[in-house]
Amino acid sequence: MTESQPHLLFSFGTLLDRQVQTALFGRTVATTPAALAGYATRPLAITDEAVIATSGQDVHLTLERRLGSTVEGAVLRLTDEELAAADAYEVADYARRQVLLTSGETAWAYLDANPLRSAARIVIVGDSIAYGRCDPQGGWTGHLAAAHIAANETQNRVFNLAVPGSTLADVSAQTPALLPPRHPDTLIVAAGINDSAVPLAAPGDGHDGLAHLTGHLDSLAATARRHNARLVVVGPVWLDETRTGDYEGLRFTTDRALALRTALRAWCADHHIDFLDLWEPLRDQPHLLVDGLHPDAAGHKELHRHLDALG
Structure with missing residues (x-):
């Protein structure tokens, strides 16, 4: 032994x-x-x-x-x-x-224990929800940036580098080049819902984005560690499957989103990584979603209130 x-x-x-x-x-x-x-x-x-x-x-x-x-x-x-x-x-x-x-x-x-309370320089990478689509105020990340910078304008910074349509594969490949000039101490990864989507044209082609999450998360963890940045993984937002339908050739379902949530939470627990769960704030509140998938301005405010309450 x-x-x-x-x-x-x-x-x-x-x-x-x-x-x-x-x-x-x-x-x-x-x-x-x-x-x-x-x-x-x-x-x-x-x-x-x-x-x-x-x-x-x-x-x-x-x-x-x-x-x-x-x-x-x-x-x-x-x-x-x-x-x-x-x-x-x-x-x-x-x-x-x-x-x-x-x-x-x-x-x-x-x-x-609260990664946002102790942060100063935050980089956010992710998809359209992290980008703040459907909210002219920049979504929950925009509200987070405003509050964080107002708390200490001299030292606090927030860089939202989210790109609509991104998968975790995209984020893990693009993030290493984005970090050096920004000197982040906290890296927020808010992506994965696109990995859960099922292509309508070939739903049985054998490719499953959820099956590759671990490798992409491992890569992001290594990237954060090289910069001594604390990795924070954000879970998916509740979606209204009855309204997602055919979304640019993709199908988003509750089951797949919940599978994503479970996989992200489990990986974070196994690796002692912070996980922020955004599922509950909008659950069963379809009026806070524009198209069943993207929160509207009021929905993004609710997400930010949820995160702010964690502190």
């Missing part, structure tokens, strides 16, 4: 405390100095009594994105059981995600 490789965990707070380590892991853990660029810390109030009892502190630190800043810390090498203990220790305000250290190593770190 081969032993599993240790998990590298970047810490900048209480997990570096020897008493906390002993309480969680039954031992003190050797650490290696490390740094994480593009981040800064801010205080986070803790209310969980068990966590406060372990750390002796009711205020911990959390990370937020800030271009040009660096957080100094250390890397812990943990077993499977110890990583699970660290997960249990961290409160719901944190989520374990992969980061790229200044050394070039990839490690786990506990980030803000």
Whole structure:
């Protein structure tokens, strides 16, 4: 039996405390100095009594994105059981995600559980719904951009690079060249509904866009990781199958959209990637869809309200 490789965990707070380590892991853990660029810390109030009892502190630190800043810390090498203990220790305000250290190593770190709350420079790639078709105000992404930039005009940026008609194959192929000049810390991928469509001309030709999602998502995850950007995958919007009909030679169905939603959610869970579910806000509200597929202006506002409430 081969032993599993240790998990590298970047810490900048209480997990570096020897008493906390002993309480969680039954031992003190050797650490290696490390740094994480593009981040800064801010205080986070803790209310969980068990966590406060372990750390002796009711205020911990959390990370937020800030271009040009660096957080100094250390890397812990943990077993499977110890990583699970660290997960249990961290409160719901944190989520374990992969980061790229200044050394070039990839490690786990506990980030803000809300990826949009901690973001500064956001790139959005996707299809016509992410583009904001049918809404002169730019759709839910336009509302997101307005609110995000208004919160900090000096540092916050949103670049909506969505292209109507895009599939995940298109997005995964085009995105690597788009990121370098924009210095993103967060990459939002809002595509996939076109992968779920069934061509009416040859519905039985054996090609199924849903069957290739994993490879495209893996590619996008690798692209985001190279830029130390946090990947956020957005699920499909509810659709009114009774009105989609023949849409430019394609057929969109509820079953296929739900299959897409399930596949995206499962991949994100398996890879510790953030998944934002947009299905429920418009469910059973056909009046918020222009053609059964694209939200109207009111529908996009509802989607943005849903995302804003997550924070």
